[in-house]
Amino acid sequence: MMPDLPAWAALIISLLLVVAGFFAVTGSLGLLRLPNFYSRIHAPTLANTLAAFCLVVSILIMASFVEHRFVAHSLLVSFFLIITSPVTAMLLMRAAIKRQLRHEAEAQEKG
Amino acid sequence: MNQILYLASVFALGCFVLALSLAVIRLSSGPTAADRVLALDTMYINGMLILLTLGLHYNSPVYFDVALLICVFGFVGSVAMAKFLLRGEVIEP
Numbered sequence: 373m374m375p376d377l378p379a380w381a382a383l384i385i386s387l388l389l390v391v392a393g394f395f396a397v398t399g400s401l402g403l404l405r406l407p408n409f410y411s412r413i414h415a416p417t418l419a420n421t422l423a424a425f426c427l428v429v430s431i432l433i434m435a436s437f438v439e440h441r442f443v444a445h446s447l448l449v450s451f452f453l454i455i456t457s458p459v460t461a462m463l464l465m466r467a468a469i470k471r472q473l474r475h476e477a478e479a480q481e482k483g
Numbered sequence: 484m485n486q487i488l489y490l491a492s493v494f495a496l497g498c499f500v501l502a503l504s505l506a507v508i509r510l511s512s513g514p515t516a517a518d519r520v521l522a523l524d525t526m527y528i529n530g531m532l533i534l535l536t537l538g539l540h541y542n543s544p545v546y547f548d549v550a551l552l553i554c555v556f557g558f559v560g561s562v563a564m565a566k567f568l569l570r571g572e573v574i575e576p
Contacts, residue, residue, distance in 0.1 A: 377488070386491035389536070393498025396532060400502035403509050403525055409517055412509075416525040419502065424528070427495070427535050431547075434539055446547065449535065449554055453528070456558040460524055463565035468517040470569060 377437050385430045392426035395419060409468050413461060420457045425450050492540045499536060503529040520564045527557030 377385070395418050402415025428450045435443040503526055510522035531553045538546030563573050 389491040389495040393495040396502040400505035467568035
């Protein structure tokens, strides 16, 4: 199952995995606990960037040790996330602002 | 030494599953529609992280392709839903 790795590589991979899990839980906890949408949209970016990057680097180290050469294809996931997550965040924030303004206008018309 | 790696990957898997279930709670109780879309976005990211961790755990290269596909199509889905919330239509004439 798991290949034999040198001790320092196993330690580094384990540390990166633990840090990635911690960041993912922190991001989702922020998503659950923060008071309104504009502060809630900050929290999952922790999972988007830091947790994914730590996990990708640990996979890179592991694959490089298994195949005895530098394997960088796992950086592709982090690259995609870095490109795509600002676009999603920007569209969601514009949608939230526009819908809130529409609701306020409707409330003013009614009363 | 592999025992540490095994324990760390199991710990990371548990953390990602916990994060996924917290996002599910936000998805079911979100006050506005944008909150639900944000929770879905977090859920696909966490599912992708779970798949990457499984690929590391079982040392198999198959999971990575699935994670890459989820990464691309999850972005497309999130953008489509955000565009729908913004304008009421996904593809405008």
